[in-house]
Amino acid sequence: MSHWPEATQDRARQIISRYPKKRSAVMPLLYLAMAEDGHLTDGGMEEVAEWCAITPAQVQSVASFYTMYKREKTGQYLISCCTSISCMLLGGDEVLAAVEDESGVPHGETDDEALLSVEHVECIGACGGAPAVQVNYELIEGVTPVKARELVNWLRAARPEVVNTDEMQQLFGGRRSFDWAIVEDGGAVGPYPAFQPLGTFQSEAST
């Protein structure tokens, strides 16, 4: 018996139908579970186990392998500061320090009202626009410590329902890895990637 709302269950069925084997749907379903509960709960993992016909322990073994499945309470805005080599060379550590200081949230922690989580992350593929920061995995390139502080305060004050990469780049970004060229609508609504798979893959499982 699923505890998910009907729309989420439809989504789960649709995702599973797109893979040749059910178990391959574990990763997208874990994102679905995070979107449902705000982070990955034990209940969410049990739900995924049922959908994929494997044990909760098997689901947990997958979830614990990947850094983006947050098994602790995570803020509405997850601020990820890159401190890998290219960002470090251009001040990534200072950007992280500014975010930690302005938010009062150290790396790996979440504030009391579950608004902001802060982490330093390994390379996010924005090295030409270093240092880079992501909010809910939406990218900002060419960030300075001053702009990073403004970003924290903006998230606190504006509390955008949807985190849009182009808006943040405009407000807080600088040099980019390359010309982004096209402005997007929409964005992320929680601390998980804003991506809905929509393909039409038909599998043996569904037919």
Add this chain to the structure above:
Amino acid sequence: MTAPLLITKRMTEHPADSHTIRRYESTGGYRQAKRALEMTRDDLVDEVKASGLLGRGGAAFSAGLKWSFLAPARPSYLVVNGDESEPGTFKDRQLLERDPHQMIEGIIITAVANEVHDAFVYIRGEYPKPARRVQTALDEAYANGYLGKGIFGSGYDLEVIIHLGAGAYICGEETALINSLEGLRGEPRLKPPYFPAAKGLYMMPTIVNNVETISNIPHILAMGAGKFAGLTASADTGTFMMSLSGHVRKPGNFELPHGITWRHLIYDIGGGIRDGRELKGWIPGGASAPWFIPSKHLDLEITKEATGAAGSMLGSGAVIVMDEDTCMVRAAERVVRFFSHESCGQCTPCREGTTWLEMILRRIEEGQGRAVDLDLMVDVSDGISIDLAWPPRMTTICPLGPSAVSPIIALRDFFRDEVDAHVTNGGCPFD
């Protein structure tokens, strides 16, 4: 020395809409996919083999040879590796965002050549925007009948879906990627027996190619293998995407011919070092590659052979440039920290070795280093990568462990003075 732009031509000439199917088709797109459906599998594989195209994910293995190794069992699968996570690398991100149809056409041709009907594009979880762009492009291709049942009015079915990663560098390793796609922990498999071309996804024959590799396929068909192979004077064929970052004035992705020098890349294309400072060293092929220094390597040609002979590799094409004010101990710590964090933990030399290297480097940087620490790190490194040989003599299932040793080789061979200065100074002399 110049070569024409291939895979970045459309996005350069039509920045506003290079990602749309309308622009893709008005600039010659999807003609080669149609042609491929009329060619035999053997002809397609031979054409790519003859082009000399090397895999662009880092290992630089012949794409055509890889295809020719595909075992006869069916179904066979295709996985496009868009898990780009090698520090310094951001080229696939640009190819995915700015010209997704080019990759999709490459997928169609590759699928036909390898009798694949189910293809997967594995995109790292931190790339939601590239994933959205590719999904939109896939939807366009489906709507036009270029994907799905009976593509281009033929009897050939091809389904393509995106699988989003979740933050694990190791999933860029092809067998780890396959485990991840099967809904398992992203741990690499032993080769042999688990060569993807024989026992890949669901233990069936599987082709795994990088985004840039696949994006080159339509161009090989369009211009012919001979012309593609002859684009540069060196043995390396086609063009090569390089991601330039660090202390250069003009970082970015550049599609370049093989055989230019590092001097030309850093000082002309990259605009030289910021604020007129001196170049101290650079990482030539992503964080896994052993480092280069100006006094020895600046006038070497950028080819697979010349880079390999000098003890490093072109890898994923990521060049990380460091100026004279860079603390090389700190830089080494940052690279080693990455591999320590990303080690999957299966193999003891990698799991334990990277952890110890990271801790020793940190204590040197923080002023608690001892005079013996560099030799100790070399000894630990020897346990991961025997004799610190190049290419590495493996003690582990995959090359992640040996990659962590590259900065230690640099400290031992080029920057021993700097390590010693940290020890005698009781801390970082650059602070």
